Amino acid sequence: MGNVIVLVNATSDVVDAASAELLTTGAGLGSVVAVVPGGGSDALVADIAQYGAAEVHVVSCPQLSDSLVVAKAALLVERAAETHASIVLVASGLEGNEVAALVAAKLGAGLVTDAVAVRADDGELVVDKVVWAGKYTVTAKVVAPVAVLSMKANSCVAVVAPSQPEVRQAHFDFAAPAPTARVTSIEPAATSSRPKLVEANVVVSGGRGTDGDFAPVEALADALGGAVGASRAAVDAGFAPQPLQVGQTGKTVSPDLYVALGISGAIQHIAGMRTARQILAINSDPEAPIHRLADLSVVGDLKVIVPAVVARLG
Amino acid sequence: MKILTCVKYVPDAGDEVGFESDFTLGRTGPSSKLSELDEYAVEQALRLRATIDGATVTVLSVGPAEAEVALRKALQMGADEAVLVSDEAIAGSDVFGTAAVLIAAAGYLDEVGLVMCGMSSTDAGIGALPALLAEALGWPLLSNAAEVSVEAGQARIVRSDEFGTRVVEAALPAVVSVTDQSGEPRYPSFKDVLAAKKKSVTTIGLAELGVEAALVGAGAARVQVTAVVRNPERAAGRVIVDVDGSSVDDIVEFLAAATK
Ligand SMILES: Cc1cc2nc3c(=O)[nH]c(=O)nc-3n(C[C@H](O)[C@H](O)[C@H](O)COP(=O)(O)OP(=O)(O)OC[C@H]3O[C@@H](n4cnc5c(N)ncnc54)[C@H](O)[C@@H]3O)c2cc1C
Numbered sequence: 001m002g003n004v005i006v007l008v009n010a011t012s013d014v015v016d017a018a019s020a021e022l023l024t025t026g027a028g029l030g031s032v033v034a035v036v037p038g039g040g041s042d043a044l045v046a047d048i049a050q051y052g053a054a055e056v057h058v059v060s061c062p063q064l065s066d067s068l069v070v071a072k073a074a075l076l077v078e079r080a081a082e083t084h085a086s087i088v089l090v091a092s093g094l095e096g097n098e099v100a101a102l103v104a105a106k107l108g109a110g111l112v113t114d115a116v117a118v119r120a121d122d123g124e125l126v127v128d129k130v131v132w133a134g135k136y137t138v139t140a141k142v143v144a145p146v147a148v149l150s151m152k153a154n155s156c157v158a159v160v161a162p163s164q165p166e167v168r169q170a171h172f173d174f175a176a177p178a179p180t181a182r183v184t185s186i187e188p189a190a191t192s193s194r195p196k197l198v199e200a201n202v203v204v205s206g207g208r209g210t211d212g213d214f215a216p217v218e219a220l221a222d223a224l225g226g227a228v229g230a231s232r233a234a235v236d237a238g239f240a241p242q243p244l245q246v247g248q249t250g251k252t253v254s255p256d257l258y259v260a261l262g263i264s265g266a267i268q269h270i271a272g273m274r275t276a277r278q279i280l281a282i283n284s285d286p287e288a289p290i291h292r293l294a295d296l297s298v299v300g301d302l303k304v305i306v307p308a309v310v311a312r313l314g
Numbered sequence: 315m316k317i318l319t320c321v322k323y324v325p326d327a328g329d330e331v332g333f334e335s336d337f338t339l340g341r342t343g344p345s346s347k348l349s350e351l352d353e354y355a356v357e358q359a360l361r362l363r364a365t366i367d368g369a370t371v372t373v374l375s376v377g378p379a380e381a382e383v384a385l386r387k388a389l390q391m392g393a394d395e396a397v398l399v400s401d402e403a404i405a406g407s408d409v410f411g412t413a414a415v416l417i418a419a420a421g422y423l424d425e426v427g428l429v430m431c432g433m434s435s436t437d438a439g440i441g442a443l444p445a446l447l448a449e450a451l452g453w454p455l456l457s458n459a460a461e462v463s464v465e466a467g468q469a470r471i472v473r474s475d476e477f478g479t480r481v482v483e484a485a486l487p488a489v490v491s492v493t494d495q496s497g498e499p500r501y502p503s504f505k506d507v508l509a510a511k512k513k514s515v516t517t518i519g520l521a522e523l524g525v526e527a528a529l530v531g532a533g534a535a536r537v538q539v540t541a542v543v544r545n546p547e548r549a550a551g552r553v554i555v556d557v558d559g560s561s562v563d564d565i566v567e568f569l570a571a572a573t574k
Pocket of ligand 1: 207285
């Protein structure tokens with residue numbers, strides 16, 4: 001289906017998991033032009049080549065860091081126009097969805113955010129999206145000449161298929177056509193020695209039922225080599241930071257194992273973990289909705305059970 | 315100055331509403347209401363009103379006649395006036411169609427100095443509208459704010475996302491969207507509910523806005539829904555009742571199998 005622009009956000013010298021998935025998805029649809037805004041190292045470019053890109057465009061842009069989303073979107077629009085791309089793929093997220101929206105607006109393209117699958121069917125691009133707190137999967141076809149999609153993490157398995165891409169260094173100056181917002185301070189996302197929440201094979205989440213003591217949650221996560229997650233009630237109560245929130249307004253995770261500790265299982269929480277392969281729930285209330293979907297449901301006190309389990313795993 | 319707050323009328327997440335034959339979501343479920351994520355926008359608009367001289371809050375919705383329910387809730391929370399854009403031709407619009415109507419409505423209303431939105435709708439969950447509004451109005455975008463304030467005509471937000479926490483500023487007029495971290499929406503008191511009864515909801519159509527019907531609706535949509543499938547519910551597994559740690563063996567065994 002022609003050229004496929006894939007946005008690769010350079011956060012280090014390796015392609016992050018979400019971008020690797022996008023590169024794989026893109027390669028299945030056409031000829032991938034990976035766009036790295038703001039500059040990326042040679043090591044990063046080499047890593048991008050692991051996933052079958054035909055071209056890598058490393059685009060410097062002095063306005064990127066102090067503008068919110070608009071400069072990045074304009075940079076992608078320019079690349080899409082230059083390469084006559086018919087598809088633009090970005091990773092889902094607060095920023096990814098907005099970048100996708102702005103690019104689609106400028107290109108007159110069809111937009112689907114938070115897509116979970118995409119395929120070409122008889123020359124038409126067909127996209128799946130999960131809506132309404134995970135209840136339904138909607139399939140839509142893009143009827144505009146260009147499609148802009150933001151893809152949820154874990155929509156596909158990244159496939160290593162090395163290529164020798166043409167690498168281009170380019171420069172983009174963002175001249176705002178109208179007044180734009182200025183970023184006046186940045187604090188990078190906190191790093192953790194644990195696996196990233198959306199990429200982890202094991203996620204152990206705590207809810208309001210932890211009563212504010214996340215130590216058992218963290219201890220079990222560490223014993224299993226997993227990531228720590230939280231319900232919104234736990235985040236709202238200050239037990240855990242918002243980036244760890246799982247659910248409709250937090251992260252969507254799809255691990256092999258999801259452990260819910262002191263979480264009732266509200267529909268908005270389930271929306272973020274319903275595709276986990278196995279679910280273990282520990283909740284003292286036998287009527288808690290989480291017990292209706294867990295593979296192993298334990299009705300009991302997490303404060304008694306979890307330390308004992310951790311001791312056995314230790 | 316008007317703080318124009320865009321809100322959506324949506325089914326409750328617990329409702330069993332289906333999809334229509336044209337795959338549009340059945341909007342009028344048994345407990346359809348003001349989207350919970352838009353309550354945060356109304357709340358922040360009301361809090362900002364208290365800090366800005368002469369500010370008023372207008373709530374705006376695009377939807378069927380029943381969407382008045384959502385606007386009424388916002389009026390009960392304390393919004394000053396409400397506008398509903400309702401027109402058969404709008405049904406089936408994609409996000410660009412909805413944006414076109416909201417943008418026209420923002421122009422139709424006088425003295426709009428700030429547009430407020432929630433972070434996303436709770437049904438379609440696109441998360442694109444605030445950016446599209448800012449782009450079309452030519453106003454700065456201050457989106458997904460966990461905190462928002464306005465001082466001397468300058469808006470300032472704190473935003474946390476996949477790239478960290480950023481402070482972002484712009485002069486008004488601007489478009490601001492707020493997340494569910496921005497502060498709990500107020501619950502209208504009995505007195506508020508009574509007071510809201512005196513406030514009116516103005517309903518207008520595309521003709522008043524000067525929006526051509528061909529630009530909106532299913533016909534103009536760049537994405538067409540072709541199927542909707544209900545996702546299978548997960549089935550309940552084994553349930554064990556723990557007494558003083560009696561479940562530990564079973565749990566350890568389950569964890570070993572699940573992480574193999
Ligand atoms: C628009 C919208 C978006 C939302 N987005 C999200 C989201 O992204 N993520 C999310 O999680 N929520 C979200 N929510 C909130 C959601 O509706 C619930 O309020 C929330 O998930 C509840 O969190 P919880 O299960 O930790 O708390 P509760 O519902 O209070 O449950 C706590 C549970 O702990 C159990 N418990 C207590 N003590 C113990 C003990 N000692 N041992 C074992 N169990 C114990 C209790 O039995 C109870 O079931 C959203 C809501 C709305 C309206």
